[in-house]
Amino acid sequence: MSEEKLTIYKTKKIFTPTSSAKFTFVEREAKLNNHFVDALNTPGKQIVLYGHSGCGKTTLLTNKINQTYENSYTTRCMEGMTFENIVFDGFDQLSSLYTENSTTKSFKIAPELNVSYLDIKASLKLGDYTTQKTETNRHILPPQLTPQRLAKFYGASNSCWILEDFHKIKGDDKIKTSQLMKVFMDMSEEYEDLKIIALGAVGTARQVIEYDKEMNNRVAEIFIPYMKPNEIESIINTGEKLLNILFSKEVKSKIIKYSCGLPSICHQLCLNICFNKKIHETSKTKISINIEDLDKAISKLVEEKSDTLKSEFDKSIKVGNGVKINIPKIILENCLELNKDEFSHLEIFNQIKKYSITESNLTKSLSELCIPIRSEILIYDENSNLYRFNNLFLKAYAYLRLKEEITKNENAELENKNLKEASIIQKLLNIIENDIYNKLEDDEDYFIFEDI
Template sequence: MKKYSVEEIFTPSSPARVNFVERETINKRIVRALKTRGKQVVVYGHSGSGKTTLLENKLQQVYERHIKTNCMKGMSFDSVILDAFDQLESFYVDEKVVSGKISVDAGVKANFQLIKSHLTSKKEDSSQSKSKRYVPPQLTGSNLAKLFGEAKYCWVLEDFHKIEGEDKKRLTQLMKLFMDLSDTYPELKIVAVGAVNTARQVVQYDSEMRRRLAEIHVPLMNDAEIAKIVSNGCYLLNIQIDSGLIDDICHHSNGVASICHQLCSLMCEEMDIYNTISELDYISFDFSNISYAVSEYLELESDTIKRAFDNSLKLKDSDDIIYSLSRVDQNGAKVTELLAELQSRDLRYSEKQIVRVLENLIDEKYGELIKYDEDSHKYSFSDPFYRTFALAFFKYKDEENTKKRLTQAELNDILNYAFGAMRKNLSVSQGIATKKTLNDKEATKANKTIKSDA
């Protein structure tokens, strides 16, 4: 049996390779879009839906090589262009290219060297240790597209939604330029990866992109796909796990692959498992392991959870909407269902008001507390632990009969209390499950002993 490290199997912070779960319909759409000449691509979905993992694995099927620019808030169009040019250097200064073993248009190669020398001289002329880099006149969108085309590289813009205003508009226009030059360079393609509404923003800036843009929505995983991550990972590490525990992990993950990977990694940590177990050994996960994993996950995420609620509760009317959402099923609710819940508490809101608050709560500015499923038209918490935290938060607030507007200090006290209560409640529920599982195991072990003696 081949040996793997836990870090290769459960990857909460990087794309899954060994333990990659195929999502057939979406995979076909991505590959089709990558293979279609001139088609630019937008892959979008909620954080944790597995966009990057899917794309990274599918790119390997179509392209020999690609480069990725990680977009950040405040990043300008010029800095995005310069990042791409810097990464192309690994191709154009490679010995095979320089020696002519790889066929590259001489004019394009010379143009690369000209731009590089211009950038280098500017850097040497600067007397400041941290000088702003300027795009030289030769580094036009057309020349950049030719550099990509000759190299046969695909360009991935990760977190495209973080680019703002005029800079995003210019990147959209660059996508159109790549599209127009695809007759000369068939592989020329930009893939923009971003949050929900990313595709809409691209079309909004240039309506001509509508019919020549592949918009691929990556939804959160269903329970069967999350279960596959767990079962595949345990098989590759030679760890036994029962279906009830897999169901529990699915519940806590709530469709977010990265949470599933994190919980499984922490379960391995608790059992001192670092590599594939020997076939002679027998190791099985039980509910005490998931209890440990949940506790550690909450500890790791405590600041993120409290900060998300701190930001979201600054929004007018958000407390009523968040409370209502916490009272419905974990899978979320439609606007009409939330309206009915609010009305049951004699709170008067229109559907328009509810949608306004929900749409804001999806935004990073207010903690990205909420996600929206386009298929079911339901809103739900973006992290399953957010709902648990909300229940604890509002329970404490109700007990204290806190109706007034909270000061920041009072809000911090409630947030800290709610976090502690959430951890305690989860620990108790896990403890009950653990006791049941251990009793079942003891019974199974006794039965095996009786059969062995017989």
């Protein structure tokens, strides 16, 4: 047997629950990948990547963008940000390129553009400058800083502009931001690689382009679905090879099930396992991982997640003070009562008949439950026309909260106090185990994934 030299990797670089995967990056299915890479390489084509939170939008982008662009800059859109804030941030990001000595860079930017960049920058008083980016008040942009000018700055430096969380921009500002995309599209005659890539939540792709029909076929809307079990498995397989560890078959299949198509859960469980076993870098000798190791990792994950679960669940059932019937809550209760993995609109409607909720109100609340304003607690699968819970942790938490509420019917404050108790974690784990362990023998069809 040939002795292979062991490369040592830091565990935190291999399992990356909160950042883009690099070493364990799994190529997404060919159809999706080609669609994206082709759009990336098509002059003038703008891109909207959308999908549920945590399904891999940023990671896919990070792993592909460097193959096409010398530079990419990300503007993170936040609630309340104005169009002006966005243009400003886009402008500011380029400052490392447009400086007096930017001629030392490998590519040349026309000197007049450099001058005009610096001119705009100089026209902004320092005080203004720092507040422009953070304050949500409407500021007036310097007259020279037009969208066209910004597009030129990006085009000339072969830079790509990424707008993360596009869906957080509201109203007029959203329309204006869409128009920005149109400007970039039109200016691609001059700079063929000029591109904006917008990343947004599921169900929001249309919002980017709805204001202008002309944009329709010049924007690639790409849906990033949940990962398939074999893709999640690839993350584990790559990680175990690079760290010289060995997950038992049972551990692997459970991680896949627990992940529910979310790579972040897979990374977090694997990282917890490694840290618990003090594996901080590639092991010199092979280390085996068994089911007890996984159990500890899950407990830790649930413990860490319990606050997030609480706020996600609260958000999903929040209604105004004057509202008499809490429709989202009734829907969730009844989805759980159906005791099925997936449920149809009709099944839910039949189930909630006694509450005299109109079908249109049901439809409205159901679609809200599938978007970030209600924590995406449910997922709608266009292909099967069925709904399911976003992930098992959230489902189990909802069960626990609603069940406690049903049986005790206590006021909200008391309830929350109960849930702070340590026992919640054990209860959650029990529910999750019951949901999952019965199904371990089931076939692959356990998950229904959206198609692209």
